Amino acid sequence: MNEPSEARLRMAGHWLQIGHPERTLDELQGLFGDAALDYRAFLFRGAALHALDRNAEAVDVLRDGLAQHGPFLAMLHVLGSALRAEGRLPEAEAAFLQGLSLDPNDPDLLIGYAHVCLAAGQAEKASALVERAASQAPESVAVSAARAQVAFALGKDRDMHRHSTEALSYDPEDPSARALHGTASMLTGDPRSGYTSLASAAAAQPGDADLRAAAREAKLINHPLLLPLRPFARVNPLVVWVCAVAVIYGLRAVGLAPLSFAFAMIWLAFCVYSWVVPPLVRRWINRKWGS
Numbered sequence: 001m002n003e004p005s006e007a008r009l010r011m012a013g014h015w016l017q018i019g020h021p022e023r024t025l026d027e028l029q030g031l032f033g034d035a036a037l038d039y040r041a042f043l044f045r046g047a048a049l050h051a052l053d054r055n056a057e058a059v060d061v062l063r064d065g066l067a068q069h070g071p072f073l074a075m076l077h078v079l080g081s082a083l084r085a086e087g088r089l090p091e092a093e094a095a096f097l098q099g100l101s102l103d104p105n106d107p108d109l110l111i112g113y114a115h116v117c118l119a120a121g122q123a124e125k126a127s128a129l130v131e132r133a134a135s136q137a138p139e140s141v142a143v144s145a146a147r148a149q150v151a152f153a154l155g156k157d158r159d160m161h162r163h164s165t166e167a168l169s170y171d172p173e174d175p176s177a178r179a180l181h182g183t184a185s186m187l188t189g190d191p192r193s194g195y196t197s198l199a200s201a202a203a204a205q206p207g208d209a210d211l212r213a214a215a216r217e218a219k220l221i222n223h224p225l226l227l228p229l230r231p232f233a234r235v236n237p238l239v240v241w242v243c244a245v246a247v248i249y250g251l252r253a254v255g256l257a258p259l260s261f262a263f264a265m266i267w268l269a270f271c272v273y274s275w276v277v278p279p280l281v282r283r284w285i286n287r288k289w290g291s
Contacts, residue, residue: 005035012044012272018108021048037071046075048081058082072098073106080112084119092116107133111146123153141171157187168197179211182218191230216285225279227238229274 012027025048031041049058062079064073076099083092097111101104110133117126130146135238137143142166151159161184167177180198195218202208202215220226244267251260 001117005031005033009035009038009040009044012048013040014049014191016044016260020052021037021051024048035069038111039065039075040225041065043072043075046082047078050078050085053085055082055085059086064076071098071102073109077106077112079109080109080116084116087119089120105136107137107140107143110136111142114146114150118153123150126150126153137172141174141177142181144170145174145177145180148184152180152183156183160184161188175201175203179214183214186218186221191218194210194218195222220278220282220285222287225277225281227276228270260284262278 008027012024013091015021015023015080026043028041030043031038035041044163046058046062046065048060049055059079059082062075062082065075069075070264076095080092080095080099083089083095093113093116096109096116099109100113103109107203110129114126114129114133117129127150130150131144133140134143134144136262141186148160148167150165151157151163160180163182163291164177164181167174168181171177179198179201182194182199182201185194185197195215198211198215198218202211209222214276221230221267248260248267250265251257251263
């Protein structure tokens with residue numbers, strides 16, 4: 001391979017590593033001959049397409065690369081991830097199992113397979129796979145993030161918060177770790193930290209509409225006008241209503257009719273506030289965020 005082609009391949013890998021997959025594809029467009037059939041050309045092109053959510057194209061490229069060069073762990077990992085993103089879970093499982101047959105302890109393959117299991121609703125199996133990966137890479141952002149995702153699937157919000165905080169300690173700038181930490185903070189009653197992390201993750205991944213929506217929702221919850229409603233955010237509304245009605249009739253039953261009436265008026269005002277203010281604040285925030 002000539003020196004210009006080698007330089008293009010290296011630059012394509014560089015752009016992919018620093019999060020510019022579109023520039024990776026631009027570099028690869030300039031390859032021809034043997035360089036265009038290099039295993040790195042297939043790997044980088046497939047990974048770039050996957051990063052751009054062009055997963056069907058990524059699958060085709062990576063399968064061509066595997067047919068040309070035989071099984072490569074990195075190609076199988078990206079192929080499995082692209083297939084999972086496409087919802088083709090049996091095929092994704094097969095790709096990861098093929099990779100694990102070559103290296104049963106590869107942390108990336110174990111975590112990738114765990115994500116397939118989570119998508120299939122097999123949280124316990126995913127947990128076992130993540131712990132196997134942790135035995136190989138105990139201080140890994142990917143392992144801690146996967147542990148947080150498993151905890152979320154199992155409904156263990158505090159464990160999710162602990163693992164996502166651990167992931168951030170390994171790499172404070174990792175957008176996925178920040179998104180997990182933001183979600184965990186919201187679930188464990190810390191909306192301020194939740195918004196900070198979600199907003200940071202959304203800024204790092206501006207094309208992720210779901211992440212942007214989550215950050216906007218966290219912004220709404222943190223608005224000063226919604227502070228009176230925050231204590232009730234994690235409580236079943238039906239339970240709140242039953243308790244309020246019980247207090248109103250309880251006060252009346254013990255001969256405190258004026259106090260019962262006052263509480264009823266306060267409760268009515270609170271209800272009107274909760275019905276009117278959040279939609280207005282949401283509309284204002286949506287306008288500010290350009291949506």
